[in-house]
Amino acid sequence: MFELALAIRADLERQGIRVVLSRQPAENPSFDERAALANALRGAVFISLHVASTGRPRTAQAFYFRESPIAGPPNSGPALSNPPMEAQLTPEALLRWDQAFAAAARDSHTLARLLQAQLRDAFPGSPAVPEGAPVRQLRSIAAPAAAIELASVAVADRSILQNMAPALAAAIARAVLAAPLTASEAR
Amino acid sequence: MSRQVQITLVILVLGVVAGAVYLRGLHSQFLRLASPAETDAQAHRAVTQHPVASPSDVKARARIFWASSDKPGTLEPVEVELPLSASPAQRARQILDTLLNPPHPALRTLPADTALLSFYLLADGTAVADFSDAVARSTPSGITSERLVVESVLRTLQANVPAALRLKILIHGQEPETLAGHLDLTGFFLLRVTDANTAPAAAGLTPPREPAKLSP
Numbered sequence: 001m002f003e004l005a006l007a008i009r010a011d012l013e014r015q016g017i018r019v020v021l022s023r024q025p026a027e028n029p030s031f032d033e034r035a036a037l038a039n040a041l042r043g044a045v046f047i048s049l050h051v052a053s054t055g056r057p058r059t060a061q062a063f064y065f066r067e068s069p070i071a072g073p074p075n076s077g078p079a080l081s082n083p084p085m086e087a088q089l090t091p092e093a094l095l096r097w098d099q100a101f102a103a104a105a106r107d108s109h110t111l112a113r114l115l116q117a118q119l120r121d122a123f124p125g126s127p128a129v130p131e132g133a134p135v136r137q138l139r140s141i142a143a144p145a146a147a148i149e150l151a152s153v154a155v156a157d158r159s160i161l162q163n164m165a166p167a168l169a170a171a172i173a174r175a176v177l178a179a180p181l182t183a184s185e186a187r
Numbered sequence: 188m189s190r191q192v193q194i195t196l197v198i199l200v201l202g203v204v205a206g207a208v209y210l211r212g213l214h215s216q217f218l219r220l221a222s223p224a225e226t227d228a229q230a231h232r233a234v235t236q237h238p239v240a241s242p243s244d245v246k247a248r249a250r251i252f253w254a255s256s257d258k259p260g261t262l263e264p265v266e267v268e269l270p271l272s273a274s275p276a277q278r279a280r281q282i283l284d285t286l287l288n289p290p291h292p293a294l295r296t297l298p299a300d301t302a303l304l305s306f307y308l309l310a311d312g313t314a315v316a317d318f319s320d321a322v323a324r325s326t327p328s329g330i331t332s333e334r335l336v337v338e339s340v341l342r343t344l345q346a347n348v349p350a351a352l353r354l355k356i357l358i359h360g361q362e363p364e365t366l367a368g369h370l371d372l373t374g375f376f377l378l379r380v381t382d383a384n385t386a387p388a389a390a391g392l393t394p395p396r397e398p399a400k401l402s403p
Contacts, residue, residue: 031364050330051329052330052331053327053328054329054331054332055259055329055331056260061330061331063330067376067377068341068376069337069341069370069376070338070342070376070378131334133330133334135330135369135370135371136365136370136371136373147330149329149330149331
């Protein structure tokens, strides 16, 4: 996975996007340590990369944070008309750490939607819409944040991941550059 | 043919028959040893999970959200007839035990050796389900697979236990940070929106798909 992240970073940096990795090969930071790093960066977009051993091979699914996996029809998008708590926040309000995702809930959903559209182009057969799920890593991120899961990848076979890296990097770059992110001032 | 040859032949035939019986026994033993996972799972379940039944149970229809056989990675409600308790907590246990024991392995959403260790339903509608650590150990790590596990539990309780308003999932009595590395288990999952627990995140609750019928 780290090699995949490095390959994606190189591609993104060639397109002028600054990339900060939240872990190094010898490190195993906690969810909150990664969140603290991301929250300290002004105007950042947080993307969490995952591989799964299940699912349709060579497809990818984007996720945004949603507290309950059943807050909406099965396998559909979120209740877009009511992003959680965002409306209750004021600029001077203190954010609860476990509710930090709410600061950018709308932008996170937009980012996930744009990512999923690009992933579907890059990896045919991928779903059309992003999924909402209580992904622990995304809970404490106070910036636009999404997770990408690559399906049916055996960890032992690194060549599959490496082969997916250029298309994945291009998809991420296009989505990040296209996102009208209200919570971030720069990328 | 001399008498000695006849006796030798009889002994040989008896030996062959005895050998065949012995080999058959060996074969059966080999087959039993060849599927230790299911045997272990059954043994574990027999120790940790006792059938929840009482004489006052009445047969009723329940909707169980097992894995869809048509669309991998999704759930499908199946209607089954079960003896169910009038007590919401007992009923929830019976429903979750049924979810853990689908009629076909392909319908399984939780790992085969998972057991429901305990279930509580508090007066304020808070349900607490404590699963054995197999649910964390044997669920394939990944957002999609972990989400399917939790969603099947939530939707099954939501459809059958109206008294349960929110659910806390524990694993072996502990509150883990995640199910198997991805899905957040630190909070409560809303099952039903009421005045008491209204939260914007749950405002999108909609009825799930129409259930399929489970043929006997």
